[in-house]
Each structure stands twice: as structure tokens, then as C-alpha cells.
Amino acid sequence: MQPDLHQKQQQGIDVAVLVSIGRHPTTGRARRAEQDARGLELALAIEAELPGTRISMLHAGSQDDSSEAALRGYLGMGLESMTLLEQPEGSDAILPLVEHLAATSPQLVITGARAERGEGSGLLPYALAEHLGWPLVNSLASVEKVENGVVTLLQALPRGQRRRLKVRLPAIISVDEAAPVARQSAFGPARRATFAITTTTSEADSELAQWHLSPARKRPKRLKIVKAASARDRFKAAASKSEGKGGQVLTDVSPEQGAEAIYKLLKEEDVLR
């Protein structure tokens, strides 16, 4: 009994989830951010898989009514408390987070790929990885297993493909739309959850303050530019159907020869697995 319990204690890991305040795309109200919520969902999935896993949720920012409501959206997913690194609006979140993570040293840090407010450049996970010197894996789909300080992950590739990676802990992983959808937030538990507020040293983000921010303008549609020397070419470009580039046509071949040509092309394009 005792060794078994010990083993279970060994299995669990410390997971830190970094969350930010989201922005509803149409109303612009504060909410839980889509990607960060998926990150927390991933952490909760790890906890369900590995009993003894401890999840600590972190947010660096100011504390006011709207941000508290948004943060309680995360807490309603099944956490009892979270740590708030308090800093004034418009300060750089990287330094306090690095200090806190270096002090608490979790084994796995989960973040969303990019924030829904402010600069939203998606640089934060990379900055943390660079400062802490930990490996970073982006665009995560799921965590398969954690054992002996090595985590096996599935990374989402474009076109619905997946790649299996083995990463040594401690590591940072960032999630985007490929991760499992976040569960609903429960109101009661969210109300009952508590904040542990830590004040931090912070410096203002002076560079961001100098930039000019404006609501996103619609990007101009690219025009089809026809560069033709003569009127005939211009007319042809405007009026005619685009002709094929003239591919290879195999007529009067046996099915085997045809299949071989196709097989060669598929091999060349590397789509056969």
C-alpha cells in the first residue's frame, strides 16, 4: 500500500497555467481568453490522468472588477484558487512571470499562443523559454503521457496532421485552436474561488506606449495586375479563360503503366505514408 501511494505521489507533476484576460470578438468585453482556457483544459486533463498533479494558475496584471470577472471564468472550470501577480496596467508581464516561475519552478508551463488584448504578438511563451532556458513546443494538440521527467506530446500540424514529440521536463508548451475545447465555467465554484495576490516589481512597457494603436482596418484586397506589352495581350488576359500549363497526358497506356506514373508522382509529392 505504502509504495503504491508513494508511486502515485511521484507521478504527479507541478503544472503552471498562465492565463490572460480575453476580449470578446464582437462586443469587446473582457472574458476568459479562448486559447488560455484550452490550456487550462489541457492541464485539467493531465490532472485527471495523473493523480497528484498540482495545477497553479497565474495571471499578471491589474486587479479590477472586469478583469476579476474574466479570471473567475477560468476558476469556474474547477480550480479553488489562483495567483495574481499584481502590476499596473500597461506594464511588461514577462519579468514578474519569469521571477515567479523561477521561484516556484513548476515542471510544465502551459500558455495560450497569443493574447487577445494589447500587442498580442505571441512572443511571451518564447520570452519565458529564452529567459528560463527551457524547451518550448508550440501548437499542442494533446499530452499523451508523462513519465520519468519526459513528456510525450502530440503537436498539431497544418492540414489536420499530428506529430509526436518527446520533451524533457521542465518545459513550456503553448496551445492554440488545435487543443481540446475548454469546458464550461460553473458560476458557483467561480464565486467561491479565491485569489492569492502578490505585488511584484514591474516596469512600464515604454516601447508599446510609443506605438500608434488603432482599430484594425480591413486589408485591401489584392488586385490581379496584368503586365502586358501590347493591347492584344491585355485583351487576352482579360477575356480568355486561363489555359492549363499543359501537364503530361498519357494515352494508350496499359493500366499498369498509368498506375506507375501516378505512383511516381505520389511518391515525389510524399503523400503516401
Next chain:
Amino acid sequence: MSEIIRRDPRREWIARNRLHPDNAAVLAALGVNRGGGAVSEWMGPNGVVRKDPRAIGFIGPNGVKRIDRSGLQQGGQATATTTAARDSRRTVTIDQPAFLVAVVPDLTGGRLSGHDKDLLGLARRVADADAEQPGAVVAILFGEYKGEGGGELKEQTLGEAGIDRVVHLDDEFYAGFAPEARLAALSAVEREMTPRFWLFPDSPLGGADLGRRLALRLGERAATGVWQVEADNEASLGWRCTARGAAGSLDIQRPLPRVALALAECAEPVDETRHAAEHLTLAASIPTTLSRIEDLGQVAVDPAGVALAEAEFILSGGNGVKQWDAFHHAAKVLGATEGASRVAVDDGFMARDRQVGATGTWVTARVYMAVGISGAIQHLQGIQRCDKVVAINLDPGCDIIKRADLAVIGDSTQILAALVAMVEQQRGGQRDAA
């Protein structure tokens, strides 16, 4: 020889008289008949160019005389140098660049993607801003590069995209997900060449990842999601950029930093000039890093579960498919996502969500295999963005043959069966070897 022009009035008269029995011989002797048809222009006796308007042009298919003034066609047949005449791109060689602009294209599937070409267009704009002191564009390519053909042509496509110098790193440890090895290589390039700008495509799992890593390594605050770049004398590097921020809801105007990640369509791709694409090798060896990330390779995913719009390899069936069981089996063996034309869906052989075309899904596959599909315009619209199209059809005159990169004329059932047999045999052989 004397300067006096000697005239032979009789010969001139024969040359003008098209009905004279000696007309052709005299024209040949005068040396003016080069095109093959009748002579339309010649030097007159007094040094004046004479033209015969009746000799210009050719008789069109409906018996009407057509005149093509583009100079491409004379006397009813196209000249052999059509393509040479059209390719009027300037060749540019930059020997002593004032500065370097480094570009790291994604090279999806071993080719420059549209996004890469746009980015190279942006790099060209930045490099060529000052005509007196042009910069050079250095492309750092990771992994295998396929190009559009073999040998020389590869360099040609790179040069046509606007690349002056190429650093090609295709060692096996750069393959797959190897951000640490790639970052080490880029750091080596930075130490050796110190480019003024680093440009990356802001595409997930390509430049977006590597660019951010490099930016942090260089201690730069990268501009991400850049979609517009303008000259600005007040900025430290002479450029100002507009970037998307906050999940696409903000436009951020800021001076262009050294590292920028640009969105697709950030600039027009290069199409007027042709560059050298000269190969460079790094002098210093790149330190091998012990990676903490191990790539175990791609996982087999169920092709039926992949959304049609983003599937990589689609096997699509139409009216010409008679044995649907064999078709489904072929899709399974090839590992392809199934698609269908409208007729196949209407006849109930495939589900509605599998329809490719204007009414159905617009697909973006790298390889699209159309079996028994004639290629209605709505269907061709749906496959516009596919890279390679393979067609199997009985009718050699149908529209999809014109679009296809490889078309096989024959019975689709037999060809698919042969293909399946071939793939199964190859796989079986590999398993035996292993």
C-alpha cells in the same frame, strides 16, 4: 564595293508581280523572304522602306483575314521564339551589396509557397529602396528543395522569386521539428553575415515559431503579423510597419524592427527581375546542440476525420466511377481523404459534405486525384488552389485534362486497382525488409 545602289528594274518588277512565274526565285535572290509567307516589307530602291499591306496577316479559321500586330505570329504560324520573346525579365546581379536582408521561407513540401513569394517580394522592396546602394536578399533554406524541375531550373525559380544568395542547409538534423538546431544555424548566419533585417512568414509551425525564437535570441522585439511596410525617415532603420495585434482586432504602427514576421500578401511577389541565387556556404561550422525535444515523426491520422478543406491528399470520384467499393478501398490504401463531384453526391454515392466545387468545399490539397470527373467549371473552381492535379478519365478531350498535371486516359477501375496493387506490394516489400 561602291556605294552606288545598282538597280535591276526587271528584277524589281518581277519581285512586285506576285503572279510572275519567277517571282519566288527573284525574292529569294533579293534575300528578303525570311518568314515563309509573302514579303510584307522591303527596302525600296531609294532607301525607303516599302510595305505591302496585302501580304500582312494570315487567313483565320473562318476565312477572314486576321492581322496580329503583337509580332508573335506571321504568315499563319507562330514563330519558334514565342517563349523567349515573352520572357523579358531583367537579369539583376548584385555583387557588392550594401547590406543583407535575410529571409527564411517555409518551403512547404519543398517548394516556395505563395506566402514565401510575397515575403520575398517584401524583402526585395526593402533591399532595393535605394537604387544607388542596393541590398541583397539572402534566403536560408532548410530541408530538401524540389523546385519546378531538376538541375538548373531550381536555381532559376529561386532567382525568379527575387533571391540573390542562397544558404541551403539540408542536413538530416534539420528535418522535422528541430527548432533548436535551426536556431543554432540562424545564429551562425547572424554572426557571419549580420543581415540588416530578418524576415519570416508568420505561418504556424514555420516562420512563426522560428522567427519568434530568433527574435528573442537576438534580443529584438519582433513585429508580428506585419501586413504593410512603408518608408519612414524618422524610424531608426528607415521603415515603418503596420502589424495586426490583439487577435486581429488592432493595427499597430511602429518602426520596423530587425526581425519581422509578415502575413501573406504583405507585398507583391517579384515578377520583373531575375536574380542570381548564388550559393553560399557558411565558413564556421554550426555547433551541434543537444536537443531536449525529440521528434518521433508524424502520427497516422484517420484521413476520413480530416476536414476536406484542409486535407493534403484527396481522392475524388465522379460520374465515371462505377465500382464504389473499389474506390473506397483505394482511398483507404492510399491514405487519401475522399471527395466527390456533384454528380456522385446527387446520385447518392457520397455524402453531401464530401462535395468538392463551388457549391461544396473549396479544397487546398497538395495532390488532388480526380477519378472519372470531367471537370465542370464549378468543380475546377473548387480545386483552384490545389498544387498537383492527377486525372484518370476515359475522355481525352474533357476539361480536367487541361487542368491536370498528370492525366491518364483509360478505365478508372483498372487503373485504381493497379495502383492499389502497386502500393500494397511496395508496403509489403518494406515490411519484409524491416
